[in-house]
Every structure is written in C-alpha cells, then in structure tokens.
Amino acid sequence: MPHPLRITADTSVLVLTGAGISAESGIPTFRGAGGFWRGRDAMSLATPEAFAKDPKLVWEFYGERRTHALGCEPNPAHVALVQLEQRLGDRFLLITQNVDGLHRRAGSQRMVEMHGRLFETKCSNPRCPRHEGFPDRVNPKRVPSCDLCGANLRPNVVWFGEAIESDAMDRALSFMEEAARGHWVFLAVGTSGAVMPAAMMVDMARRRGAETVLVSLDGADNSRAFDQVHHARAGEVLPRLLAV
Ligand code: OAD
Numbered sequence: 001m002p003h004p005l006r007i008t009a010d011t012s013v014l015v016l017t018g019a020g021i022s023a024e025s026g027i028p029t030f031r032g033a034g035g036f037w038r039g040r041d042a043m044s045l046a047t048p049e050a051f052a053k054d055p056k057l058v059w060e061f062y063g064e065r066r067t068h069a070l071g072c073e074p075n076p077a078h079v080a081l082v083q084l085e086q087r088l089g090d091r092f093l094l095i096t097q098n099v100d101g102l103h104r105r106a107g108s109q110r111m112v113e114m115h116g117r118l119f120e121t122k123c124s125n126p127r128c129p130r131h132e133g134f135p136d137r138v139n140p141k142r143v144p145s146c147d148l149c150g151a152n153l154r155p156n157v158v159w160f161g162e163a164i165e166s167d168a169m170d171r172a173l174s175f176m177e178e179a180a181r182g183h184w185v186f187l188a189v190g191t192s193g194a195v196m197p198a199a200m201m202v203d204m205a206r207r208r209g210a211e212t213v214l215v216s217l218d219g220a221d222n223s224r225a226f227d228q229v230h231h232a233r234a235g236e237v238l239p240r241l242l243a244v
Contacts, residue, residue, distance in 0.1 A: 002230050004243035005185060005213065007084075012091040012179035013187060014172065015081060016201055020190020020216055022102050024075040024235040027068070031192050032218055046159045051124065055143045055152050062155040063139035065100075066118055070137065074106035077189065077234035082107040083244035093175045095168065097191060097198050099157045114168035114198065120156035125149050169197060173204070180208040187213045189234050193220035202226060215241065 007013065019029040019036075030036045044050045044057070051058045085092045085108060094111040096103055099118040103111055119137050123130035123146040130146050133156035144153040158164050186205035193199045202212050202225045214226040215234050223229050230237055 002228075002232075002237055002241050005187075005211075005241055006183075007088075007185065007242065008183070010091075010182050011088070012175070012182065012184040013084060013088060013093075014175055014179065014184070014201075014205065014210070015084075015092075015094045016186070016188045016191060016198055017081075017094065017096045017098060017103070018189070018191025018198070019098060020192075021077050021096075021234045022072070022075075022098055022100050023190065023217075024077065024233060025072040025100075025102055027072055027100055027102070029190070029192075031194065042160060046157075047161050048159055049161075051152075051154055051159070055154070058154070059140055059143055062118065062157070066137065067139045069100045069102075069118060072100070072102065074102045075235040077238040078102050078106035078108070080238040080242050080244045084242050085110055087244070091179070093171065095172055095198070095201070097195065112165065112168045112171050114158070114164045116155075116157035116165065118155065118157060121153050122156040123149060123151055124154045125151035164197065172201060176205060176208045176210070179210070184208075184210050185213060186210040187215070188220070188226070189215045189238065191216065191220060192218075193222035213241070 023029055028034050028036050045061045081094060092110055094108050096113055097115045099115050101119050120133040121136040122133040128146060128149040130148055146153055199222055202222055205212055212226045213228045214220060215230045215237055219231060
C-alpha cells in the first residue's frame, strides 16, 4: 500500500479522472480488457459523422450506457475525492473525462466535466437554443427530435473531432497558475493518457511545479511524465493515498 501524499492545509490538488475510476462501480473502461472500444469502432459510434449517418445506432449505444450507469453506484475512490474536496475547499478542482455522472452523485461540486454528461440531451442544431443541453435520463426507443426546431436530438457528450467543454482548459489553467504559488499536487486517476487534451495536463502541471501522481491499473501512455505511478485499483488506494 502506498504512503499517504503530503497534503497540508496549504496544499492545492488538481485531480484528473478517466474511465478507470468508475471501473469498480461496474462501468467498463474504453481501452484494455473488457473495454467499450474493444470489438467496437469508436468512429462509428462517437463522432458527429457517425450520428449524421446512423443516429439510431448512436442512440442505441448511449441509451444502453444510460441504462447501465443508472444501475451503478459511486465507489470509495469517488467518495475519497469528495472528502478531499471538503478538506481543501477552493484549493481543490476535479476535471473528469467521464460522462457517467458518478462524481456528481458521490457529491463532488468543484468539478469540470470536460467530455459532457451522459444524462443530458441537446439539439444537434448549433443554432437552436436547446443546443445548450438539458437533463434527460431516458433510453429512447426512436431517435428523438427537437420540439423547437425539429432537428435530431443527441446525447450531450463530446465526440471525437469535437471541441471539449469551452471553459474546461481555462479553468484547469487558472487553477494551475494559482496553485503554482505554493505546494501542489496533480493527481491523475484511471486514465490511459491516450486522448488529448487531458493527456497533456501532466506536462502543463509539471511546468508549473506540481508533484505529479498517477493511479492506474495498467499504467498509461504518458506514465513516464509522472513522479509517482501506482499500478493499483483506485477504490483500494485512493482513500489511503489521500488519507481521508
Ligand atoms: P481508458 O479506457 O482509455 O483508460 C482507462 C484506464 O483506467 C486504463 O489505463 C486502465 O488501466 C485504468 N483502470 C482500469 N481499472 C482501474 C481501476 N479499478 N482503478 C484504476 N485504474 C483503472 O479511459 P480514459 O482515459 O478515460 O472519450 O479515456 C479517455 C477518453 O477516451 C474517454 O473520455 C472517451 C474515450 O474514448 C470519448 O468518448 C470522446
């Protein structure tokens, strides 16, 4: 078991999470054994072009993910991050690539959901007011259409080739600039370091003096950029690492 990280009253912590943090809740990761993208073509399910070509297939994929995620609960890793946030207040920020809503359900508040939210729907027409997204838990039987403009509705998630939530990098960067005035930690959990721009955050953090820590069962493509790497399950090591 790893030693707890040195987190004092003056430490700031920026956490980046990926699919691995939800694995122990029963949500499959994207890559690796049992991953969502194993045996599936991400480009035919998670791109704007895929949705334009076959919106029914894309909705089936996201509808099934909604149904599955509704049956899953946050695990001790999600809870450990909530407890750390309660301890650090504004010296804590969570950036997640996950759309499953488990951080929110666990109680995280200072959070950026950079790949959107599975339990939101939006209009596919960028000029429609409903393009902003609205809460929706339904697994639709047919492709839903917009009440206002008639265009197809789509899940409010970020697909390959699309820009991430507009304020995500700004919030990460301004947090880093502030944190760099003192001791701070960049902690990545359950992410394979394969998808930009999340994968480059560790380099941004290093340049600003962060102690960098990775918790990932199989490591990550960018493992070498971290000061500490823990090949372990997040739900088992995070409570210990964060001493919560
Ligand atoms: P990946 O599926 O690429 O990586 C998950 C990582 O979590 C792997 O490195 C695993 O080793 C690790 N892991 C698995 N179980 C774990 C556990 N119990 N505890 C700790 N680590 C564990 O997921 P992401 O990096 O989040 O984007 O993927 C990034 C993006 O690529 C996703 O947001 C998604 C995907 O394609 C889109 O859909 C646009």
